[in-house]
Structure formats: structure tokens, C-alpha cells
Amino acid sequence: MFFQHLLLVVFCLMGRSLACAANTDRSSLLALKAHITSDPHNLLMKNWTTQTSFCNWVGITCDPLNCRVTGLNISNMQLVGTIPPEIGNLSSLISLDMNENSFYGPIPASLFNLSSIQVITLRGNALSSELPTDMCKHSLHNLKLLRISFTKLYGEIPSSLGLCSSIEVLSLYNNSLVGEVPKQIGNLTLLTQLYLGFNSLTGDIPKEISHLHMLNSLWMETNKFTGPLQPEIGNLTFLRELILYNNNLTGNIPKEIGHLNSLETLSMASTGHRELIPKEIGNMTALRHIYLDNNALNGAIPHEIGLLNNLLTLSIDSNKLAGPLPTTLFNMSSVQYISLSHNKLSGTLPREIGNMKELQELYLINNTLTGVIPEEIGRLDKLVALYMNDNKLIGPLPRVFKMKSLTALSLNKNALTGIILGELFTANIKSIDLSDNHFQGSIPPAIGRSLNLTYLNLANNNLSGSIPSTICKLRFLEFLDLSNNHLQGPLPKCIRELSKSLQILHLKCLNLSRNILNGQIPSSIGNVKGLESLDLSSNRLNGEIPRQLTMLNFLSKLNLSVNDLVGEIPQSGWFGKFDNSSFIGNLGLCGFPLTKKCKQVIRSPPPEREDSNFEDEFG
Helix, strand or coil, X not given: XXXXXXXXXXXXXXHHHHHHHHHHHHHHHHHHHHCEEECCCCHHHHHCCCCCCHHHCCCEEECCCCCCEEEEECCCCCCEECCCHHHHHCCCCCEEECCCCEEEECCCHHHHHCCCCCEEECCCCEXXXXXXXXCCCCCCCCCCEEECCCCCCEEXXXXXXXXXXXXXXXXXXXXXEEEEXXXXXXXXXXXXXXXXXCXXXXXXXXXXXXXXXXXXXXXXXXXXXXEECCHHHHHCCCCCEEECCCCEEXXXXXXXXXXXXXXXXXXXXXXXXXXCCCHHHHHCCCCCEEECCCCEEEECCCHHHHHCCCCCEEECCCCEEEEECCHHHHHCCCCCEEECCCCEEXXXXXXXXXXXXXXXXXXXXXXXXXXXXXXXXXXXXXXXXXXXXXXXXXXXXXXXXXXXXXXXXXXXXCEECCECCHHHCCCCCCEEECCCCCCEECCCHHHHHCCCCCEEECCCCEEEECCCHHHHHCCCCCEEECCCCEEEECCCCCHHHHHHHHHHHCCXXXXXXXXXXXXXXXXXXXXCCCCCEEECCCCEEEECCCHHHHHCCCCCEEECCCCEEEEECCCCHHHXXXXXXXXXXXXEEECCCCCCCCCCCCCCCCCCCCCHHHHHHHC
């Protein structure tokens, strides 16, 4: 009987204890609700009430055995408020998710004292706080995921974080953290993902990170890290993402990086690295994306890079790379994007470029490439953007041109010759820049096929003939520059239709200067309401300046100089802001802002009739 009574007492005490704990959980949740100042969907205001068990409240998960709160998920509810310290009384809490709300103020220290917690994620709030200096010393030993990113954390990363030995994912991304990354972070040997990017962290990237053998994602971009990238980085053989761009690192890229044979993304743009690209990069056969832009890398592109058969993106622009393009580079049949602009690359484009059947974008701007454009490039039917301006390319355009997907073509500032092919003007093309070359012949009438064209620049060539009337079909055109050619004749008869079609779509720049155009300026240009720049200078245009041009309220640049225009310069509208340079060289023009005054015509009164008095008297 004694033992039965004792057992009954124990059960009663346990029941009271569980009831007390449950009441504590309810009070803690109600305290959180009381600190919420905005609940636009009334998710908590209507649901978190004392009329129902808190285990049935939205976002709450309870242990079915003891009715203790184990999960709190109120993410993406657009809640506004603060987090009360009572949150730390949820002593059985395993998972806390408050992502993507507008909580502000400090993170209560009691949250970091929960011994059972495994997941803390507070991403995308306005929380402003420091991490406790003693975090992980007495609790958080079961913590597996800590995500406090896109908030307003400040201060330093505490070295005690290295005691959270169970942590697998650590994200303090996009905050205002300062100071050095503690060396103790190397103790987190179960870590698979580390996100510290977009802070103001300084000092070296600690070599102790190389102890994190399970790591597959390392993001430390846009900080103020200095010093070299240590060779020990090669120990992270499970690493799939290495994101270090926008830092102040020194020295070269260590050759040991070639040991990262699981790496898929290497992003080290604007890191300050110098010297050569290590040839060991060819060992990283899992690579899909390489970003090494805006550094001081020099020497030749290693031919071993052509061994990366899984590569999709290669971006090494704005460096000091020199020498020819390796032919192996163009054997990568899977690559989709190549940018090697703003280097010192030389030599010719190899014919092997035609092997890149998946290539969609090619940027070789501002190098010293020579020779002709190989015919094989015209067979890249998936190519969307081709930019090879500012080189020394010569010869005609490829005769075979099957790039039906092309939307942007830029070959300006070369020494290309021959005619402009009508095949360039496909239905998909939106931008063509062939300016500053030596093209001859006429503008092909096929230009009218490119109904989506918004940008066309053929300036500074040797084009002749008249402007084709099919140009009026380009309803979406915003920029048209045909200046400094040998175009002649009047503006197309369809200029009225051109201006009306562009009235809605806002042609912004029209430059036909330095040609041999004649005839009058059509008044219908005044219908192009969005026009900002109009240059018709150095032609043989005659007649008066149409007063409709004064209705172009957005016009900021006007040049009608060196023509055969006559009459008075219109004085209404915006014309008063243009100076002499817009009108000089027209001997027949007069009026402000020119010094030449317009002659006033004095009209004689009509002669009186002999019977005028008779009409005055008898009306």
C-alpha cells in the first residue's frame, strides 16, 4: 500500500509539473502575440486565443506526450513587432522559424539559452542586435542550423560560436558584422554550409576553415578580407561553391585550388588576385561556372581550361590576360557564356569556335584580336549576344549567317569591310552596332524584317545610296545613327508613317548628320514626342525649319547646322534654349540666337474705293 501511495504521489507531481510547463508555454506564446503590433492577415489575432489549446494554434507544433511546444513557425506572415524575452521560456523548443517578417529590436539573449533548440532561423527581419559573447558555452549544443541573415546584426562574431559543435548550417549573411572571423570556426567540423557574405569583416580568411572537411558551400563575398588565399583551401575536397568576390585579397590564386575536384562554382571576381591563372584549374572537372573578372590576372589563358567539359560560364573580363585564344577553349561544347572582354588578347579567332553549339553569349570587347571573323561563327544558331567591338578585326562579315536567335550584335570599332548583309536583319534582332568600320554599299532593304529592332548604329562607314523606305517599319526603334556616311537623296517618303508609328514608342535619338541628304525637314518629325536628340547637321537640307519641332518638349540636343535652311528660326516652345551652334552654317536663316536679323516686310494699306463715302453713309 505504501508503494502504491508513493507512486500516486509521483504521478500527481509529474502531472502538476507538466501542467505548469504547459502554462509556461502558453504564457510565452501570448507574450509574443502581445508584442506584435501589426498582423495584417489576423493569423495570430484570431487564432491564438485562450478558447482553444495552444497546440492547435497556427504555426505551433507540440510533443503529443507532454503537450510541450517543440516547433514555432510564423514565417512569411508579414508580422511587425518585437521578440520578447519570454521566448526563452519555451524550454522544449526544437525549431524556431520567424523568417521574412518585420520584427525589429534586439534578439533576446534568452533565445540562446535554449538547450534543446536545433533550428533558429530569423532571416529577413529588421532585428538589430549583437550575438552574445558567451553563446554556445552553456547551451545550444544541439543546434544544427543558425540563420540570422538579411537582418541588422552588428558587432563581431564571438569566438564561443566555435563551441556549437553540432552545427551544420551557419548563415550570418548580409548584416553589419565587423572584425575578424574567429579561428575557432575551424572547430565546427560538421559544418556543410557557411554564409558570411555581405558584411564588413576584415583580416585574413582563417586557414582553419580548411579543417571543415564536410563543407560544400563557402560564401564570404563583399567583405574587407585581406591577405592571400591560403593553399590549405585545397583541403576542402567536398566544396561545391566557393564565393569570394569583392574583397581585397593579395597574391596569386594558389595552385592547390586544383584539388577541389567537386567544385561547381568558382566566384573570385574583384578579389585583387594577380599573376597567372594556375593550370591546375583544368583538374576541376566538375566546374560549371568560373568568375574571375576585375582582377590583375596576367599571362595566357591556360589551355588546360579546355578540359572542363561541364563548364557553362567562363567570365574573366577586365584583367591583363595576353596572348592568343587557346583552341582548346572552343572545344567545350557545353559552354553557354564566355566573357573575356577588356584584356590584351591577340591573334585570330580560331575556326573551332563553330564547335560551341550551346554558346549563347560571347563577349570579346576591347582586345587586340586580328584577322577575319571565321565563317564557322555564323553557324552558332543558339547565339543570342555577340560583342566583339574595339578590336582589329578585318575583312567581310561571314557569308553564312544562320544565327536566327541573335538579339544583339556589336562589331563597332574594327576595320571590317564589304557590304552589310541583309541576313543580319532577322526577326529576333534588337540591337545592331556596326559603326566605325569600313562598310560600303547601301543599307539593305531587308532591314524592315527586324520589327523588334530598338538600336541601330551604322555611323562612320562608307555607306551610300538612299535611306531605304523599309526603315519605317521599325515601330520599336529608339536609337538610329546613320551619321558620317555618303547617304543621299531626301528622307524617305514614309517619314510621316515613321514618325506616327514612333510617336507612341518614343524614338529618343535620331542622327543623320554628315551625309548628302537633301529636301526639306518634314514637319511630321514633330509627332515623335519622345525625341531627345536630333542631329541633321552637315547635309544639304533646304526650306524652313518646321514650327512643329518646337513641340518636342523632351528635346535636349538639336543640331541643324551647315545646311541650306532659310527663314526665321521658330521662337516658341523649347527652341529658346538652343544656342548658335545648333543653326550656324545656314546662310538663309535669321533670328535669335543668330546675330542676323530677319527683315520686316512693310505691307501697304489697300487703296480706297471711289464710292467709299457713299458706302459709309448708306451702309
